[in-house]
Amino acid sequence: MSRLGDTLQAARHDGQALLMAYLCAGDPTVEESAKALCAAHAAGADIVEIGWPFSDPVADGPVIQAASQRALGHTGRAEVLEVVRRVRHASEVPIALLGYCNPLLRHGLEPTIRELAAAGVDALVVADLAFEESAPWRDACNRAGVSLIPFVAPTTQGPRLKAIAAAADSFVYAVALLGVTGQRAEQSASILPVVENLRRHSEAPVLAGFGIGDGEQAAIWRARGLDGVIVGSALVAALAAGGTEAVQDKVRSIRSGLDKLG
Amino acid sequence: MTMGRFGDYGGQYVPETLMHALGELEAAFQAARGDAGFRIELDELLRRYVGRPTPLTEARRLSERFDRRILLKREDLAHTGAHKINNTLGQALLCRRMGKRRLIAETGAGQHGVAAATAAALFGLDCDVFMGSVDVERQALNVYRMELLGARVHPVTSGSGTLKDATNAALREWVATVEHTHYAIGSVVGPHPFPLMVREFQSVIGREVLAQCQEILGAAPQAAIACVGGGSNAAGLMAPLAPEDVLLFGVEAAGGGLGGLEHAATLSRGRPGVLHGAYSYLLQDDEGQVREAYSISAGLDYPGVGPEHAFWHDSGRVTYLTATDAEALAALHLLSRLEGIIPALESAHAVARLDEVVQATAPGDAIVVVVSGRGDKDLDAIRRREGMA
Numbered sequence: 096m097s098r099l100g101d102t103l104q105a106a107r108h109d110g111q112a113l114l115m116a117y118l119c120a121g122d123p124t125v126e127e128s129a130k131a132l133c134a135a136h137a138a139g140a141d142i143v144e145i146g147w148p149f150s151d152p153v154a155d156g157p158v159i160q161a162a163s164q165r166a167l168g169h170t171g172r173a174e175v176l177e178v179v180r181r182v183r184h185a186s187e188v189p190i191a192l193l194g195y196c197n198p199l200l201r202h203g204l205e206p207t208i209r210e211l212a213a214a215g216v217d218a219l220v221v222a223d224l225a226f227e228e229s230a231p232w233r234d235a236c237n238r239a240g241v242s243l244i245p246f247v248a249p250t251t252q253g254p255r256l257k258a259i260a261a262a263a264d265s266f267v268y269a270v271a272l273l274g275v276t277g278q279r280a281e282q283s284a285s286i287l288p289v290v291e292n293l294r295r296h297s298e299a300p301v302l303a304g305f306g307i308g309d310g311e312q313a314a315i316w317r318a319r320g321l322d323g324v325i326v327g328s329a330l331v332a333a334l335a336a337g338g339t340e341a342v343q344d345k346v347r348s349i350r351s352g353l354d355k356l357g
Numbered sequence: 358m359t360m361g362r363f364g365d366y367g368g369q370y371v372p373e374t375l376m377h378a379l380g381e382l383e384a385a386f387q388a389a390r391g392d393a394g395f396r397i398e399l400d401e402l403l404r405r406y407v408g409r410p411t412p413l414t415e416a417r418r419l420s421e422r423f424d425r426r427i428l429l430k431r432e433d434l435a436h437t438g439a440h441k442i443n444n445t446l447g448q449a450l451l452c453r454r455m456g457k458r459r460l461i462a463e464t465g466a467g468q469h470g471v472a473a474a475t476a477a478a479l480f481g482l483d484c485d486v487f488m489g490s491v492d493v494e495r496q497a498l499n500v501y502r503m504e505l506l507g508a509r510v511h512p513v514t515s516g517s518g519t520l521k522d523a524t525n526a527a528l529r530e531w532v533a534t535v536e537h538t539h540y541a542i543g544s545v546v547g548p549h550p551f552p553l554m555v556r557e558f559q560s561v562i563g564r565e566v567l568a569q570c571q572e573i574l575g576a577a578p579q580a581a582i583a584c585v586g587g588g589s590n591a592a593g594l595m596a597p598l599a600p601e602d603v604l605l606f607g608v609e610a611a612g613g614g615l616g617g618l619e620h621a622a623t624l625s626r627g628r629p630g631v632l633h634g635a636y637s638y639l640l641q642d643d644e645g646q647v648r649e650a651y652s653i654s655a656g657l658d659y660p661g662v663g664p665e666h667a668f669w670h671d672s673g674r675v676t677y678l679t680a681t682d683a684e685a686l687a688a689l690h691l692l693s694r695l696e697g698i699i700p701a702l703e704s705a706h707a708v709a710r711l712d713e714v715v716q717a718t719a720p721g722d723a724i725v726v727v728v729s730g731r732g733d734k735d736l737d738a739i740r741r742r743e744g745m746a
C-alpha cells in the first residue's frame with residue numbers, strides 16, 4: 096500500500112490533482128494492454144486501473160462492454176495477472192485492479208487477493224460489491240496489504256455515507272453520475288453534495304469517475320474541488336482507434352486540463 | 358450487516374448507485390406487508406382482475422396413466438396466461454406506493470414482459486421491457502402483445518441475446534433512471550429484497566394449493582412439482598408447502614442433454630457465484646465467466662437461479678431434477694391429448710418429470726403439478742421444430 100499511499104500523499108503535499116487511467120487487460124492483447132498502461136503512466140497518469148474482463152459487466156456502458164468482449168476469449172485469471180506483472184515490472188506506479196465479484200470469487204477470495212497483491216496490485220475496485228457485502232473482502236484485502244476502494248454515488252445518503260467514509264483507507268471512488276460508464280457531453284453535478292458530506296467524515300482524497308473523458312471535463316472536476324478523476328471509456332476508445340500513442344495523447348490532454356488550476 | 362440471506366445465498370451484489378433504491382424498496386415492501394389496505398387491494402386485483410383463485414384441476418386420464426392422483430394448479434388460466442402477473446401486480450402497487458411513475462422489466466419468454474406491461478397499463482405507468490434479440494424472434498407474438506399494451510420493447514443484442522443479457526440491460530437502465538423508475542424483476546432472482554418479495558407475491562400459488570387440497574383431499578398432497586427457471590412459480594408453490602410433510606420437486610431445463618453445454622440446469626450442473634446481484638448457483642466456466650444457458654423454452658433459458666432454491670437444494674428440502682427439450686415436448690403433447698390442456702414449454706418440464714415423482718410416492722398418493730402458463734406463445738416455435746423433424 097505504500098506505493099499508493101505515497102502517491103496520494105505526494106499529490107496532497109504538492110496540491111496536484113490525481114489521474115487514474117483505466118484499460119481492460121487483454122484488450123486487444125496482454126502485451127499491448129500492458130504497454131498502453133505503462134504509456135498512460137509515462138504520459139501523466141498517477142495510478143493505473145487494470146480491468147479484469149467479465150461476461151456480464153452491469154456497471155459498464157457500450158465502450159467497456161465491447162473491450163471486455165474483445166478480451167474475454169484470451170484473457171483469464173493468468174493473463175490478468177500477467178498484465179499486472181508486466182506493468183509492475185516496468186515501474187512503481189500504483190496499480191488498482193477493477194473487477195466484478197464472480198471471477199474474483201471463483202478460486203477463493205483470499206488466495207485470489209493474495210495472488211493479485213503478489214503480482215503488484217495495490218488497490219481493488221469491485222464494481223458490483225455493495226458496501227454492505229464488503230466486510231469479508233475488506234478483511235482479505237487488509238491481510239494482503241491491498242486497499243479496497245469504497246464507492247459513493249449520487250444516491251448515497253445518511254448513515255451509509257458515514258460508514259463508507261470510515262472504511263476508506265486510501266481514496267474514495269465518487270461515481271459522478273447516475274448510470275453506467277462512458278463519456279458524456281454533460282458533466283452532472285449530482286455527486287457534489289455527496290462529496291461535500293463525505294468530506295465531513297473523511298480526509299481521504301476523492302476521485303470522480305464515470306462520464307469524464309477529456310481535459311476540459313477533467314478541469315471542471317478540478318474546479319469543483321475533487322482531488323482527481325478516473326478516466327476509462329475515453330482511453331479504451333483511444334486505444335482501439337489509435338493504439339498506444341492515442342492513449343498517451345489522451346492522457347496528456349486530460350493531465351493538462353487537470354493541472355490548469357493546479 | 359449483510360441482508361436477505363437464505364443460508365449463505367442471496368445478498369446485494371450491485372453497484373453503489375442502486376443501494377438507495379434497494380433500501381427504499383425494502384422499506385416500501387415491509388410497510389406494505391404490514392398494511393391491511395395494501396393486502397386488500399392486491400387480493401381484490403388478484404380476484405377480480407387476474408381471476409384467482411386459479412383452479413386445481415383433477416387430471417383424470419393422467420392420473421390413470423400414472424396410478425397417482427394428479428392435480429394441476431392452473432396458472433395457465435390466470436390473466437395473461439401465466440403466473441407472472443401475480444408478481445407484477447404486487448410490484449406495480451409498490452411502484453405507485455414509492456411515487457415512481459415508470460416500470461422496467463426484463464423478459465425471456467415474454468410472459469413477464471406481458472405481465473409487466475399489463476400491470477403498467479392498469480396503473481397508468483410508463484413501461485419499457487428489455488428482451489434478448491433471439492427471444493424477440495422466437496416469441497414474436499408476445500412482443501406484439503407488449504406493444505399493444507403500450508410498452509416499449511427494447512431488443513438486446515449483447516452477449517447471447519437472451520434473458521441474461523436482457524437482465525443486464527435492465528439493470529443498466531435502472532442504474533441510470535433509478536430516481537423515478539422501479540425495476541420489476543420477473544423471478545426470485547436479483548439482489549435482496551427481490552427474491553423474498555417475488556416469492557411473497559407468488560406464494561398465493563402455494564396458499565391456494567394448500568386450501569384447495571384441504572377441500573379436495575382433506576389433507577396436504579404427498580408431493581408437488583414445478584419447473585424452475587429463475588424459480589418464481591416453484592418458490593411460490595414451495596414456500597407455503599415447505600413446512601408441511603410434502604415431497605417437493607423442481608425441474609430445470611436439460612436442453613439438449615446434461616452431457617454437453619446446451620442446457621440451463623443451474624442447480625444440477627452449476628456452482629455458487631455472483632450474478633445479477635445475488636450469490637447463488639450459476640452456470641460458469643473455470644474463469645468465473647458466466648456461461649450461456651440453453652433451453653427450447655425461453656423462460657427457462659437462464660444461467661442463474663433464485664438464492665432460496667440454492668438453499669433448498671443444499672439443505673435437501675427440495676429435490677431438483679431436469680428434463681430435456683425432447684422430454685418437455687413429449688410432455689406437452691401428453692398433457693394436450695390426455696387433458697385438453699396445452700401447457701407452456703416451461704411448465705411441460707414439470708409434467709415431464711412426473712415419472713420421478715411417481716417413483717417417490719405410492720399408488721393413490723396425490724401429486725400437485727404447477728402448470729405455470731399456457732402454451733399459446735410457444736405454438737409457432739413448436740410447429741417449426743416439429744415440422745423440421
Ligand SMILES: Cc1ncc(COP(=O)(O)O)c(C=O)c1O
Nearest residue numbers: 468544586587588589590656730
Ligand atoms: C409459463 C412460464 N413458466 C415458468 C417460467 C420460468 O420462470 P420462474 O422459474 O421464475 O417461474 C416462465 C418464465 O418466463 C414462464 O413464462
